[in-house]
Amino acid sequence: xxxxxxxxxxxxxxxxxxxxxxxxxxxxxxxxxxxxxxxxxxxxxxxxxxxxxxxxxxxxxxxxxxxxxxxxxxxxxxxxxxxxxxxxxxxxxxxxxxxxxxxxxxxxxxxxxxxxxxxxxxxxxxxxxxxxxxxxxxxxxxxxxxxxxxxxxxxxxxxxxxxxxxxxxxxxxxxxxxxxxxxxxxxxx
Numbered sequence: 001x002x003x004x005x006x007x008x009x010x011x012x013x014x015x016x017x018x019x020x021x022x023x024x025x026x027x028x029x030x031x032x033x034x035x036x037x038x039x040x041x042x043x044x045x046x047x048x049x050x051x052x053x054x055x056x057x058x059x060x061x062x063x064x065x066x067x068x069x070x071x072x073x074x075x076x077x078x079x080x081x082x083x084x085x086x087x088x089x090x091x092x093x094x095x096x097x098x099x100x101x102x103x104x105x106x107x108x109x110x111x112x113x114x115x116x117x118x119x120x121x122x123x124x125x126x127x128x129x130x131x132x133x134x135x136x137x138x139x140x141x142x143x144x145x146x147x148x149x150x151x152x153x154x155x156x157x158x159x160x161x162x163x164x165x166x167x168x169x170x171x172x173x174x175x176x177x178x179x180x181x182x183x184x185x186x187x188x189x
Contacts, residue, residue: 004066006142007149011066011085015041015092018085020160020176022094024152029131030145032104034121035152036096037181038188040163041174042082044091051091061139063091069147071128071138078125079133083142097175098122100183101130123185159188 004012009021019041027033044051050059050072061070062084070082070093082093099121101108108120108130121127128134142149157179162171164186177188 006067007151009067009149011083011142012087013085015043015085015094016174018083019094019174020158022083022096023158023176023178024156026102026150026152027096027099027131028103028148028150029133029137031148032107032131033148034099034101034103034183035178036098037100037178038096038098038184039176040095040097041176042093042095043086046169046172046174051093055091059091062093063089064139065141067142069137069140069142071133071135073135074125079128079135080124081128081131081133081137095124096127097124098177098181098183098185099127099130100178100181107132118183122183161188 007025011018019039022036022039026035051062055063064084065088066085068084070084072080074080081096084093086092101117101120109115112120112130114120120130159177159179160173161175162173163175177184
């Protein structure tokens with residue numbers, strides 16, 4: 001049986017809905033992680049999405065069951081962690097852009113060679129390095145170890161704006177962040 005609801009999030013919902021609902025949820029990988037403060041949504045009909053051209057070896061996890069990880073390498077350098085959403089076969093996900101570090105800070109500091117808490121998880125590549133995310137997590141269910149998702153507070157102040165680091169559909173306001181958080185990768189207006 002595929003789990004599509006986890007920590008109060010319905011991962012079968014559209015990507016922009018899931019991206020907004022993930023703000024405030026705590027994600028841990030082997031006990032290391034933090035509170036999600038920034039996300040971006042991507043959908044198959046979205047030309048900025050890896051799923052736009054259909055399934056491939058690289059993006060197969062995006063077309064798999066909801067509430068699973070999709071991990072890919074960006075620019076051949078950084079791992080990026082996404083949570084698959086919608087129904088199996090659709091091709092949608094949410095990029096986890098930034099976390100407020102709350103668990104395993106010593107391990108994060110060591111992995112990132114940084115002391116400043118803002119430098120630990122303030123961007124998708126940084127947070128994957130801090131949490132030890134690699135391609136080995138691709139396709140794994142978020143409901144099982146090494147993942148743990150803990151519900152966040154309700155009714156957090158969330159701001160939305162255009163996604164960053166893309167060249168297509170740049171005006172789509174599918175980047176979400178916790179209002180006033182100092183841990184986002186870049187301020188949202």
